[in-house]
Amino acid sequence: MADDDELDSIVMRLEQGLEVKDRRYRLKSYKNCFVGSDAVALMMSSGITNTEEDAVLLGNVLLDAGYIAHVLREHRFENKRLFYRFTKHEDHGAPASDASSWAAFLGSMNETDTDSDYARADQRRRSSVQASLDLETASQLSPMDTHNLALLSKVHPADWKNPEPKKAxxxxxxxxxxxxxxxxxxxxxxxxxxxxxxxxxxGGDCLNVGCVPSKALLHAAAVVAQMRNTKELADLGISVSGTVDVDFGKVMERMRRLRAEIADNDxxxxxxxxxxxxxxxxxxxxxxxxxxxxxxxxxxxxxxxxxxxxxxxRLPAIDGLSDAYQAQNPEHPLILTNESIFNLTELPARLGVIGAGPIGCELAQAFARFGSEVQLFARSGHVLAKEDQDAAQLVEDALERDGVELILDVTAYTRVHCDDKSVHVTVTRKDEPDHPVTYSFSQLLVAAGRxxxxxxxxxxxxxxxxxxxxxxxxxxxxxxxxxxxxxxxxxxxxxxxxxxxxxxxxxxxxxxxxxxxxxxxxLIIPWCTYTSPEVAHVGLSRRVLDEEGKEYDVYEKPLAENDRAIVEGQTRGFVRILCKKHTDKIIGATIVAAHAGDLISEVTQAMQTNTGLGKLAAVIHPYPTQADAIRACGDLYNKTRLTTSVRKVLRNVIKVQRSGTRR
Structure with missing residues (x-):
């Protein structure tokens, strides 16, 4: 029998050679695990044991001595796909649980259950239709940790009993x-x-796979970018020692926690x-x-x-894309959409993004800031095709500063295919239509519409x-x-x-x-793309008015002329308000700024209440604020009213005032 020193040495070799990571079976997650059959293979290949029988025997010696343990204490050491831990990880490795019905519902399964066991499990299920629906719903979320269990317990309770219907x-x-x-x-x-x-x-997309989780990620990414902007920090007299590291797993865990908290309302x-x-x-x-x-x-x-x-x-009609998407491993998908990207727990080393609309731009920038190598593809020649081109250009510049490689001259997506660890996208580009180029990624986000x-x-x-x-x-x-x-x-x-x-x-x-x-x-509906800077819009745009050949007046204030933007170093942007020709009736606005989504509401309210731009000039804004740029646009309109005739009248009034003073 091996003594303690020998067992310590064996455990050290196993720790160095085995892949220890969080693992998932069915809908349960287990932390810091290795697989029993992997340990047996390692013991034999490294010469620790000569036979499978000896490896299993040694594994049980380690188990009895307290070096390793089955995650649920339900199995001896076996040459099977069972999950074990080194006991030093036990304090951090309890299976995910929650005091909800979902924990109990999923708790009927473990890693040794067969499909027939699965089909017979849990007599509490209301019907085969509902059981299938519950499990399909739960499988949309990963990992099945405390936060996602809490979310499910609110927005799709496992023990929910549909009410008796009313007559009508x-x-x-x-x-x-x-x-x-x-x-x-x-x-x-x-x-x-x-x-x-x-x-x-x-809660639909907004709570679960849209507005809420994406803004949690974008906030974390913005903080990272600010901390890494050493040039700006130095200008502020601030220095950061060492590196700024991102724990992507914790970023995503925070997102899941906040999403579960917000879910109460839905x-x-x-x-x-x-x-x-x-x-x-x-x-x-x-x-x-x-x-x-x-x-x-x-x-x-x-x-x-x-x-x-x-x-x-929507999956665009690209050769191989739909088949690869359907055939991929759901435990580690290589092709992502907005419905699955928020399940990630590990940062993709290389992320491809098809689609340069709001979702594609927001997430491309965020993942680049977290540390992924990101390439963004589009066919339109520029990002955010629905926005004025100069507004979109400011976003393009920001994406490139954050490290996103823009490939916006795609003429055709030729093929998408996957191997075990990578997804490959073949495209033709405008300058070389006869020479397709293939790009390879850890994962691919498809954000090409809905x-x-x-x-x-x-x-x-x-x-x-x-x-x-x-x-x-x-x-x-x-x-x-x-x-x-x-x-x-x-x-x-x-x-x-x-x-x-x-x-x-x-x-x-x-x-x-x-x-x-x-x-x-x-309805007057504003919108905002939450990149850095944000792009917000309401009503008509210059692009649409020009295409329709309509006349209009433009009142624009660059943020480089706004005191608050100057002192905060956020001068890349503008407030642009469009009015019906020769009037102050607002027909549209575009704002590019750090918080454009907040600023646009003042203009939307003016349009909703039919308040003219001239009246906005009389609205007192706190100083200094970026919103004051909206009032400044009102000043620009009022200055157009000072025609030569009006100026002459005003000068005469002043002369009268002077003569009255002399008397």
Whole structure:
């Protein structure tokens, strides 16, 4: 029998040779593990033992002596794909758990269960449809740590029991993203009987895979960039000793923690207990013009219905992309979308990004700041194609300063294919159309637009017109071809923003329940791309007005002339306000600034209340603020009113005042 010194030496060799990392089986995560069969192979290949039998025997000696342990203390050491730890990791390696029903639901599985065990497990499941749905929903989130368990317990509880349906509902809402939640809450607040149906995660994209997680990442990335900007810090008289290191795993853990905290507002419990909404978790389909069915067995009749099923990432038609995406290992996907990139726990060494819209630009910049080598592809010749070109150019410059390589002259994406560890993108470029170039990445983010979620609703049975590209067809009051059914949000809208879905929902509640006549075309919807600097926009742009050949007046203030921007070193940007020719009626604005998304609201309010630019000049702003650049644009307009005739009149008034003083 080996003595303690020999065992110490063996353990040291195993620690050096084995891959110890966090591992996942089914939907459970285990920290700091190695695999039993890997340890057996290492013992034999390194000469510690000669046979498999001896390796297993030695493994059990180490287990009995307390050097290693099975993660759940359920197995002896075996030559199988079982998870073990060196006991020095035990304090940090407990399996993920949460005091929620999800922990219990997932706890029925361990790493030795077979597919037949899996199919028979957990008699608490309500039905085969619901069980499949629950597990499909949970599999969208990774890792299954405390924070994601907490999120699931709020937005898709495992022990949720759908209520007994009422005889009829005043309003049935399909989809619990921003548009669906606001529709349900608004209608319930007026006393309506409301049912809300969600197949996946309440909160929709914004909470789970959009606004909330992305802004948590962007904030962390901005702090990293600021700390690494040694030139700016030196100008401020600040020096940072050593390196600025990023623990990407902790960045993502913080995101998951904050997302779970924010989820309270969108939770099934809140909508049921506080708002009085009947929440159904399951897949909805229409069975007629006034009825939907949930999970093929619960029938809900309605007076009115709102479709708010949102959208999903669109995979462009590139040879090999769809097949590679479908065939990839879900435990370590090489091809990412906004729905999966927030599951990462390790920073990609090389990240490719297809698509230079808001999502592509925001995440390309963030990952470059974290330390990835990032290449951003587009066919438009520049980023943010919907923005004025000079605004987009400021973002391009910022991306390049942060290390993003821009490949914006793609004429065609020829092929995407994967091997075990890399994804390869072949493109042709404008300057060399006959010489395709292949780029290789650790992972690839596809951010090339979205498609409406319409395919599984059986809309034909409800008499609702739709198509796969535009989604549900609606009129200006957001009413479908079935006059009892309305739609809001990404499933029907050309503008795909959470705040747009919110206000579409408010409009629809008035229109469908209270004979309202509000029109979508009357909404003034701003938007913002949260790069550094941000680009915010409302109304018409110079690009659109020029394309349409319309005349307009421009009032612009560079941030290089704004005192607050100067003292904070944020002079790359501008405030630009467009007015109807020869008037102060605001018809659009573009702002490029560190906090453009906050600044644009003042202009949006002016447009909403029909406040002219001249009146904004009279709004007192605190000094110094970047928002004062908006007031300064008002000054520029007022100066145009000082025509030669007006100046002559004013001079005469002053002369009169002087003569009166002399008397």
């Amino acid at each position: 509902y005043d309003l049935v809402v399909i989809g619990a993203g921003a548009g669906g939640l606001v529709s349900a809450a608004g209608a319930a607040g007026t006393g309506a009987k409301v049912a809300l149906i969600e197949a996946r995660l309440m 939770s099934a419990q809140r909508f049921t207990q506080k708002l009085g909404v009947n929440v159904y978790l399951g897949r909805a389909k229409f069975t007629g013009k006034r009825e939907v069915v949930v999970n093929d067995d619960v029938h809900l009749k309605f007076q009115k219905c709102v479709i708010a099923t949102g959208g999903s990432p 498609r409406p979620n319409v395919g599984a609703l059986d809309l034909d049975k409800a008499g609702v017109a739709f198509d796969d590209s535009r989604g549900v067809h609606v009129n200006d009051r957001l009413q479908t071809s079935n006059d009892r059914v309305y739609a809001v949000g990404d499933v029907c809208s050309p503008v795909q923003f959470t705040h747009a879905s919110d206000f579409m929902a408010r409009m629809v509640v008035r229109n469908c329940l209270f004979f309202g006549k509000a029109k979508f075309s009357q």
